[in-house]
Amino acid sequence: MTGEEQLNWAGILRFDQERGLEGRRHDAGAAGLRGDARTQAQYLQEVAQLEMLPRLWEFGVQLTLDEYSDAVRVRSWMTHEQAIASHKALSRYPSPADWSPDPDIRYFWSQDGHLMYVTTARDDGRFVANRGFLTPEWAERLRRDIPQLAHLVTLYEKNQKAGRGHEGAPLGTPLVGVSVPEPLRLWRDRIEGELQRRAREQAEAHNPAPDSRAHQLPDADPAGH
Numbered sequence: 001m002t003g004e005e006q007l008n009w010a011g012i013l014r015f016d017q018e019r020g021l022e023g024r025r026h027d028a029g030a031a032g033l034r035g036d037a038r039t040q041a042q043y044l045q046e047v048a049q050l051e052m053l054p055r056l057w058e059f060g061v062q063l064t065l066d067e068y069s070d071a072v073r074v075r076s077w078m079t080h081e082q083a084i085a086s087h088k089a090l091s092r093y094p095s096p097a098d099w100s101p102d103p104d105i106r107y108f109w110s111q112d113g114h115l116m117y118v119t120t121a122r123d124d125g126r127f128v129a130n131r132g133f134l135t136p137e138w139a140e141r142l143r144r145d146i147p148q149l150a151h152l153v154t155l156y157e158k159n160q161k162a163g164r165g166h167e168g169a170p171l172g173t174p175l176v177g178v179s180v181p182e183p184l185r186l187w188r189d190r191i192e193g194e195l196q197r198r199a200r201e202q203a204e205a206h207n208p209a210p211d212s213r214a215h216q217l218p219d220a221d222p223a224g225h
Contacts, residue, residue: 009068113186
């Protein structure tokens with residue numbers, strides 16, 4: 001087992017996720033004390049959105065590095081979209097439709113609940129998608145893992161060769177209001193289902209069912225023996 005695999009990813013995720021929530025609640029309270037109702041409402045909406053994220057540490061099983069990375073990626077998408085919504089709601093000046101706090105990064109949800117992010121910020125011209133450099137091998141893995149976004153993987157391969165950044169790519173998947181977006185719900189259901197399965201297996205391993213044969217009465221001796 002590698003050092004990365006030995007880390008308590010569930011604990012790290014809990015610390016970061018709860019700290020983010022606490023920060024938003026503090027900001028909402030401070031806005032309320034200032035009498036800034038509009039800003040307070042924006043922060044309270046962000047609190048409600050962050051509470052959509054699953055509390056994966058509560059299942060009592062270790063997270064894999066990939067599961068932790070997925071959860072961090074989902075939270076990053078959410079905070080990215082919150083920054084866009086907050087800027088549009090609170091800015092004194094109109095913003096272009098494609099305004100972003102970090103124009104080098106885009107996030108894309110597939111309809112079946114898989115998230116891909118792409119960043120074009122590296123000085124060497126290489127793109128990064130979901131923790132990996134966009135090499136031919138990594139692109140093939142992304143196409144295999146997220147087939148509904150295969151066309152975007154191919155687009156970014158071409159853009160990387162031509163130095164065109166996000167040209168031709170959609171803006172991404174927005175976060176609107178406090179209703180759970182369908183792709184987020186599907187991702188949440190999938191990862192929670194997997195952790196529930198592992199939790200059951202873990203419980204069964206620590207508390208095996210008694211062997212019913214141990215409670216059977218021995219066969220009666222045949223007469224005369």
